[in-house]
């Protein structure tokens with residue numbers, strides 16, 4: 274929850290009149306995440322909610338009502354950041370109903386106290402300045418009730434969309450490759466940045482490359498944002514879901530790796546060594562294959578034991594050998610990919626320079642759909 278307060282600060286706290294004590298840095302309970310109170314209030318209640326909370330907090334009169342509101346926010350937040358709790362509540366409608374009732378009950382208590390305060394107060398100093406304190410609390414309660422209603426509705430929406438995704442994608446890939454479970458979603462929430470924004474809605478782990486085009490089309494049909502993922506070692510957050518309606522396509526099973534072959538390339542004099550690799554092959558395996566053939570694989574990021582060839586290409590990864598032989602895209606002779614519309618695209622490079630690409634060479638590709 275909240276970080277323990279320093280003993281010196283604790284000793285200075287006014288126990289007789291807690292309202293005289295400085296506000297804690299984080300007042301929303303059950304928040305074990307890196308999100309601040311501000312971020313949580315903004316996400317659950319919106320910008321207006323945060324402004325109202327800040328204004329009321331500044332008045333230091335809110336005490337018990339504020340704590341109850343923070344508990345409501347804390348409950349919503351804890352569940353929305355914990356896929357295991359979400360699954361539990363999806364599986365137990367009764368428990369879910371009890372939680373929603375408890376949230377509404379707390380908001381009802383705040384409302385009751387607000388009524389009481391309003392009838393006791395003969396005049397409200399804030400009313401002179403504009404919107405009264407009572408009106409602010411009332412508006413905050415409206416926003417909080419809407420948030421609880423949205424939270425409640427999100428379970429039915431999730432259940433419905435899961436069924437739809439299973440129906441659409443179940444025709445394309447094995448049922449086990451469509452993963453909604455907590456562990457799969459937790460393991461695909463971030464990459465090496467450790468930046469966390471949203472959990473993916475679903476994680477897909479296709480068995481073959483052939484499934485990929487139809488999977489992309491299926492995700493588009495289901496309204497999901499697609500995020501391909503290799504080893505998850507990226508340092509730019511490219512594999513981090515930014516929307517709760519996203520599908521991470523994990524390519525780890527696409528690990529076809531051919532032998533090192535020596536032969537001609539279009540527009541290149543002489544024989545060139547190449548290797549065919551699936552998107553999910555771990556970079557180290559390609560380096561080892563090149564080594565075994567007495568060659569060097571130029572793409573050598575320090576993450577080679579965990580990164581994948583697809584991720585290397587998407588990030589144009591390189592390492593210390595890049596100075597001599599360029600980075601990932603400089604070392605591609607041919608590739609096949611699915612475009613964002615879900616169509617296959619094949620690209621063959623003509624007149625490979627066998628080194629760092631220079632601008633003039635870039636145009637020399639043959640595209641085939």
Ligand SMILES: Cc1cc2nc3c(=O)[nH]c(=O)nc-3n(C[C@H](O)[C@H](O)[C@H](O)COP(=O)(O)OP(=O)(O)OC[C@H]3O[C@@H](n4cnc5c(N)ncnc54)[C@H](O)[C@@H]3O)c2cc1C
Pocket residue numbers: 464465500501502503504505506507508510511512524552553573574575576579580581582583584585586587588589590591592
């Ligand atoms: C310890 C460490 C050392 C590193 N050292 C280097 C280094 O020396 N040089 C260097 O360049 N980088 C380095 N990196 C960064 C990272 O390893 C590389 O960018 C690597 O290429 C990412 O590969 P990945 O498979 O892990 O990709 P991911 O992290 O899974 O994905 C990275 C991006 O590529 C996209 N992507 C992944 N697979 C596909 C696919 N099949 N089709 C389309 N898009 C895809 C993702 O959507 C995402 O946007 C390092 C990272 C770490 C953690």
